Structure formats: structure tokens, C-alpha cells
Amino acid sequence: MxxxxxxxxxxxxxxxxGVNRGVAVLDFILRIVAIIATLASAIAMGTxxxxxxxxxxxxxxxxxxxxxPTFTFFVVxxxxxxxxxxxxxxxxxxxxxxSGAQKSRVVxxxxxxxxxxxxxxxxxxxxxxxxxxxxGNTRTNWFAICQQFNSFCERISGSLIGSFGGMIVFILxxxxxxxxxxxx
Amino acid sequence: xxxxxxSGETAINMPESKSTKAKTVxxxxxxxxxxxxxxxxxRGVAIFDFILRICALVAALAATTTMGTxxxxxxxxxxxxxxxxxxxxxPTFTFFVVxxxxxxxxxxxxxxxxxxxIVRPQAAGIKLLLLILDTVxxxxxxxxxxxxxxxxxxxxxGNSNTNWLAICQQFNDFCQRVxxxxxxxxxxxxxxxxxxxxxAVALRRH
Numbered sequence: 001m002x003x004x005x006x007x008x009x010x011x012x013x014x015x016x017x018g019v020n021r022g023v024a025v026l027d028f029i030l031r032i033v034a035i036i037a038t039l040a041s042a043i044a045m046g047t048x049x050x051x052x053x054x055x056x057x058x059x060x061x062x063x064x065x066x067x068x069p070t071f072t073f074f075v076v077x078x079x080x081x082x083x084x085x086x087x088x089x090x091x092x093x094x095x096x097x098x099s100g101a102q103k104s105r106v107v108x109x110x111x112x113x114x115x116x117x118x119x120x121x122x123x124x125x126x127x128x129x130x131x132x133x134x135x136g137n138t139r140t141n142w143f144a145i146c147q148q149f150n151s152f153c154e155r156i157s158g159s160l161i162g163s164f165g166g167m168i169v170f171i172l173x174x175x176x177x178x179x180x181x182x183x184x
Numbered sequence: 185x186x187x188x189x190x191s192g193e194t195a196i197n198m199p200e201s202k203s204t205k206a207k208t209v210x211x212x213x214x215x216x217x218x219x220x221x222x223x224x225x226x227r228g229v230a231i232f233d234f235i236l237r238i239c240a241l242v243a244a245l246a247a248t249t250t251m252g253t254x255x256x257x258x259x260x261x262x263x264x265x266x267x268x269x270x271x272x273x274x275p276t277f278t279f280f281v282v283x284x285x286x287x288x289x290x291x292x293x294x295x296x297x298x299x300x301x302i303v304r305p306q307a308a309g310i311k312l313l314l315l316i317l318d319t320v321x322x323x324x325x326x327x328x329x330x331x332x333x334x335x336x337x338x339x340x341x342g343n344s345n346t347n348w349l350a351i352c353q354q355f356n357d358f359c360q361r362v363x364x365x366x367x368x369x370x371x372x373x374x375x376x377x378x379x380x381x382x383x384a385v386a387l388r389r390h
Contacts, residue, residue, distance in 0.1 A: 068343060102389075106388065109380070109381065110381045117373060120322075124327035124328070125330040126334075128331035128334045128335055142349075167323055171320060178312060178315050178316070
């Protein structure tokens with residue numbers, strides 16, 4: 001019987017699948033880190049509530065996150081991103097088990113990019129307001145409220161860190177998904 | 185070698201495998217050659233990518249120039265209000281102009297890479313590089329647009345809790361220009377998202 005032989009698997013594919021599986025596990029771990037970061041940001045911003053023991057005619061004596069609509073948007077955006085990340089853990093586990101999936105990886109990249117945009121929008125809008133709260137603006141006569149509300153200011157500044165960290169993790173997630181797509 | 189035709193099964197006489205790898209045996213040769221339709225489809229995606237880049241360049245340039253040329257002077261002045269408004273009065277708007285300028289510069293530099301992607305649809309390294317840089321730019325452009333949008337929202341509505349006054353009531357023309365620039369920047373950010381997804385679709389190997 002001539003040249004028709006049963007083909008065997010190309011011997012170079014086993015380490016490639018192994019690297020892809022390792023990258024998928026890294027993706028899963030990064031997602032968990034991003035969940036923690038964005039959830040911490042949402043909670044840190046959402047539980048702000050500072051009351052000053054005195055009051056004057058011009059300045060309010062209480063500061064909460066929903067006094068500024070931008071901060072409300074920040075909390076909502078971080079919550080949405082956290083919920084999306086929890087849901088996408090299932091898809092990430094699926095990618096660990098089945099390294100050859102391509103269409104689902106493209107779908108995941110699309111949603112990851114959209115969530116990256118949402119997260120960076122929330123984080124940077126809140127950062128603009130936090131900067132304004134710290135420095136004020138003499139041209140527009142906007143007063144720096146941080147001089148009165150110290151603890152509120154520290155809280156809102158610290159909650160930005162988790163959100164920006166989540167942004168970096170998202171960039172890494174998209175990068176690893178794209179790497180896996182191009183290596184097959 | 186002849187196969188037995190008495191049992192009615194057809195057999196294909198395959199030539200000896202000429203594969204250079206000692207361990208692998210190829211028994212279905214049609215899969216090894218790339219399909220011509222695959223190259224054509226990828227070329228269409230690359231052309232669409234190039235067109236989207238031009239659109240994003242237009243949007244980012246429009247945002248930069250619209251914000252950068254704001255300069256409104258009111259014909260009167262009072263004790264409390266500044267009578268001149270320009271983009272560098274607010275550091276957030278300065279960041280906006282710089283970020284959109286960087287995005288425009290990146291898009292101009294990435295056009296030749298996109299052309300290479302059209303000419304050679306199988307080049308995966310270039311597509312991967314563009315995808316990574318596009319992702320970073322998505323975050324960067326969205327950050328610039330959203331922070332400027334937060335300040336514009338504040339300028340339109342003010343905030344009674346923090347005693348911040350709505351300056352748009354005085355500076356109408358400045359506010360309109362700035363709002364238009366923010367919209368253009370958001371359009372550029374959305375186009376960047378499409379570029380990332382397009383690069384991901386084009387990276388797939390069949």
C-alpha cells in the first residue's frame with residue numbers, strides 16, 4: 001500500500017498549546033486582579049461621607065460622592081466594569097480548557113476594549129474633578145474644596161489608584177488575547 | 185500502488201510525501217496551501233482599517249485645533265469674573281489638546297504600517313504592533329475626552345454643593361467650541377475601538 005499514511009500530529013504543536021494554556025491562566029489571574037481593583041475603587045468612592053463640625057454661609061458642611069455627578073458616574077462605571085469582569089471569568093475559564101477557540105477570543109477582545117474605554121472615561125473624569133478639588137481654578141473662580149474636606153479628598157484621590165490600575169490590567173488582557181490569537 | 189477495486193471503494197494514489205520534516209507526515213495536501221479567498225478577505229479588512237485611520241485622524245485633528253484656537257474675550261468686565269477665556273486657563277483642556285495632538289501624530293505615523301498591512305495581508309507582526317498601540321491610544325484618547333467632558337459639564341451646569349459657578353452663562357462661544365471639540369474626541373476614541381476589533385479579526389489564523 002503506497003504513500004497514504006495516517007497523519008500524525010505535528011510534533012511542534014505540544015509546547016505551543018502549553019504556552020497558550022499558560023497565557024490563558026495568566027489572563028484569568030489578571031481578571032481577578034482587575035475585579036479587586038475596580039471593586040475597591042467603587043467602594044472607596046461610594047462610601048465617602050464627611051461632615052464638618054461647623055458651617056458657614058457660603059460653604060456646605062457635608063461632602064458625599066453624589067454631590068458631584070462625575071463621581072456618581074465613576075462609581076457606576078467601576079461597578080459595571082467589575083460586574084463584566086466577573087461574568088467574563090467564565091469565558092476565561094473556557095479559554096483555559098479549550099485553547100483553540102478563536103471567535104470567542106475576538107468577542108472577548110471587543111468587550112474588553114469597550115470596558116477599557118468605559119473605565120478610562122470614568123477614571124479620567126473623576127481625576128479631572130479631583131484635580132480641580134485639590135487646586136481650584138482662579139480663572140473660573142472655582143474654589144478648592146479640599147482645603148475644608150481633607151478626609152473626603154484623600155478618599156477620592158485614593159480611589160482613583162485602583163481604577164487606573166484596572167486600566168493597565170485591561171490593556172494587558174487585550175494584549176495577551178491578541179498574542180494568543182496571532183500565535184496559532 | 186494499485187488498490188483493490190473489487191470492494192468498490194475508491195482510493196487515491198498519493199505521491200510519496202515530500203515533506204521536509206522528518207517526523208511529520210502530510211496526508212491531505214490541500215490544507216497546506218493558503219486559500220486565495222483568505223488573502224482577499226484580509227486585504228479588504230486592511231483597506232477598511234486604513235480608511236478608519238484616516239477618519240480618526242480627521243476627528244483627532246479637528247478636536248485639537250478646535251480646542252486649541254479657543255479665545256473668547258468679553259466686551260465687559262466685573263469685579264469677580266475674568267473677562268477672557270482660553271483653553272490654557274484650565275489644565276484639563278491643556279491635557280486634552282496635548283493628548284489629541286499625540287493621537288493625531290500616532291495616526292499619521294501608523295498610516296504607512298497600515299499600507300504595509302494592505303500590501304502584505306499575511307504580516308501578523310505589524311498587525312499585532314498596531315493593535316497594542318491602538319489599545320493604549322483608546323485608553324489615552326478616552327481619558328482626554330472624558331476629563332474634558334467632566335469640566336465642560338461643570339462649566340455648563342455648575343455645582344451648588346461646592347459653590348462652583350457655571351461659566352458658560354458668560355462665555356457662550358467658548359463653551360460651544362469646547363463642547364464640539366469634546367464630541368470630536370469621543371468620535372476618535374470610538375473609531376480607535378473599531379480599529380482594535382478590526383485588527384483582532386484580521387489577526388485570526390485559519
